[in-house]
Amino acid sequence: MCGICGYIGKNNGVGKVVEGLKILEYRGYDSCGIAYIENNKLKLVKTIEGVDELYNLTCDKSSNFVIGHTRWATHGGVSEKNAHPHISSSKKLAMVHNGIIENYRELKDKLDANYYSETDSEVFLNLIDSKSGDLLTKVIDASKEVKGTFAIIILSEDGEIVLGKRESPLYLSNVGDELYIASDILALSGENFYTLKDDEFARIKNFEISFYNKNKEKIHKKQEKIKKNEAFLENFYKTHMENEIFETKNVLLKTLKEYENEAIFSKIKLPKNLKSISLIACGTAYHASLMGAEYFKEVGIDARAYLASEFRYGRELLNKNTLYIFVSQSGETADTIAAAKLVKSHKLNTLALTNTPNSLLNRICKNVLPTFAGREIAVASTKAYSCQVWSLYLFSLYLAGKKLPSERANSNFPFINFDEKFIKEIASYKKVFFIGRDLDYITAMEASLKLKEITYINCFAIASGELKHGTLALIDKDAVVIAICTQEKIKTKLLSNLEEIKARGGKVIVVSQFDDFKDFSCVKLSKFDELFMPIVSVIPMQFLALKICELFGYNPDKPRNLAKSVTVE
Numbered sequence: 001m002c003g004i005c006g007y008i009g010k011n012n013g014v015g016k017v018v019e020g021l022k023i024l025e026y027r028g029y030d031s032c033g034i035a036y037i038e039n040n041k042l043k044l045v046k047t048i049e050g051v052d053e054l055y056n057l058t059c060d061k062s063s064n065f066v067i068g069h070t071r072w073a074t075h076g077g078v079s080e081k082n083a084h085p086h087i088s089s090s091k092k093l094a095m096v097h098n099g100i101i102e103n104y105r106e107l108k109d110k111l112d113a114n115y116y117s118e119t120d121s122e123v124f125l126n127l128i129d130s131k132s133g134d135l136l137t138k139v140i141d142a143s144k145e146v147k148g149t150f151a152i153i154i155l156s157e158d159g160e161i162v163l164g165k166r167e168s169p170l171y172l173s174n175v176g177d178e179l180y181i182a183s184d185i186l187a188l189s190g191e192n193f194y195t196l197k198d199d200e201f202a203r204i205k206n207f208e209i210s211f212y213n214k215n216k217e218k219i220h221k222k223q224e225k226i227k228k229n230e231a232f233l234e235n236f237y238k239t240h241m242e243n244e245i246f247e248t249k250n251v252l253l254k255t256l257k258e259y260e261n262e263a264i265f266s267k268i269k270l271p272k273n274l275k276s277i278s279l280i281a282c283g284t285a286y287h288a289s290l291m292g293a294e295y296f297k298e299v300g301i302d303a304r305a306y307l308a309s310e311f312r313y314g315r316e317l318l319n320k321n322t323l324y325i326f327v328s329q330s331g332e333t334a335d336t337i338a339a340a341k342l343v344k345s346h347k348l349n350t351l352a353l354t355n356t357p358n359s360l361l362n363r364i365c366k367n368v369l370p371t372f373a374g375r376e377i378a379v380a381s382t383k384a385y386s387c388q389v390w391s392l393y394l395f396s397l398y399l400a401g402k403k404l405p406s407e408r409a410n411s412n413f414p415f416i417n418f419d420e421k422f423i424k425e426i427a428s429y430k431k432v433f434f435i436g437r438d439l440d441y442i443t444a445m446e447a448s449l450k451l452k453e454i455t456y457i458n459c460f461a462i463a464s465g466e467l468k469h470g471t472l473a474l475i476d477k478d479a480v481v482i483a484i485c486t487q488e489k490i491k492t493k494l495l496s497n498l499e500e501i502k503a504r505g506g507k508v509i510v511v512s513q514f515d516d517f518k519d520f521s522c523v524k525l526s527k528f529d530e531l532f533m534p535i536v537s538v539i540p541m542q543f544l545a546l547k548i549c550e551l552f553g554y555n556p557d558k559p560r561n562l563a564k565s566v567t568v569e
């Protein structure tokens, strides 16, 4: 989703900001731009052709004051005029904004300003411009009138900068006489950083930085160390997604090593009388949470997974004997963060299971259990999912007082490369279904999400036992059913389901370590402990999605309409 970068310093910041935007590309965006000062005038360069094109358009520019943005359209379509930065009606201020201004219509009606875009951000900018006083006063006064979320940088034509945030992250770093600003720590330079809390602001004047609260009082801030989250392999494969799938084995081993002496678990403050666990997450992280809930139940702890976007508006009875685990690769997902804040406001026990050391979710939750998947760039989550499942499994063993496995993840992983014919065959079907029972049903859901998000095939997952309650009506010669079976107890039942599909002309492909499915096309899995099989079986499903995506000529790292971090609710 949207990304912010800024530079104020004695050197040329144009290239530095464009480089920062390049780093933020992985979050997903549809247009980008920069604003800079040249001869005491604000200049804008924007494009819908991507950051490489922005580089071509700006490589001959130079400025000591630069702000930049990658936009993921919410209010107003994808166009240069809607791309950030925006310029105020008076042409004296430029702004980049992440977040959403919910009351922008009402504010727009009250303001006397010219508009050049359809965005809510431009309304916020003109509200700031309409206020009196110095730039800091204007920004703070305007922020009191807006409802919604924001991380903003305002650049005035005389080189003063004010930034502020509410709910959306914003960081700064100071390297010698250069200041960097970014909405993602990855795009910051240096070893240390400052973070703004909600309704805090910073002013940069004459290259000096000072911080303020919403009452315009000066506050003191300490720098924090940037924690690195290194990926394991250099980009060896064609795409980030492929690279990241191949990193799975390394990151599982790394996680096991980090958890080995259990110190990481013993730091977690559990409820005094732990009776249940609630896991709350979105998308792929929700699937990992569903799997985690099964692992906790396996060791006798009542557990349930919730979609973060539903949890907030549901009727859950919050309980002091429950541990609330928020699962998120990025630690920035708006729905998950909102749910964590809700639980925190009841002073209950929260734990962030994230892959991003300095994330917002880590700051909100009382406890943090890191996953060690390394940086995940591809929008489609692969290694991070496997790591989340693995971490939850290991945590369940710890809670049950069981020994952690030592070398389980060290054996051969089934990095199956489907042959071209098989990929083409599956891709030719109009309808794709994934089925499974118990843990395999959860893997089926994740397999289906992966396939739809990067191939745009209309597919869905269904519990095998539910087929006969309606969905069987869709099975005919245009349908392919991918059945996942890694649990001994469900083999026989699944065989009957498969016969029903075959009898209706549907094509069946079984993904299993068992030899019982000789009458069907099979993807053979290596054999591991059954509770570990969900990690083994999801890998060929991730590959299937990747290979079909490549066959269709799409870029798996940049799927349409999706962002890596979904920072809007």
Ligand code: AGP
Pocket (backbone or CB within 6 Å): 282, 283, 284, 285, 327, 328, 329, 330, 331, 332, 333, 336, 379, 380, 381, 382, 453, 562, 563, 564, 565, 566
């Ligand atoms: C994963 O392939 C998806 N792109 C998406 O469902 C993702 O898992 C979801 O948005 C949650 O993200 P998070 O783990 O960063 O919170």
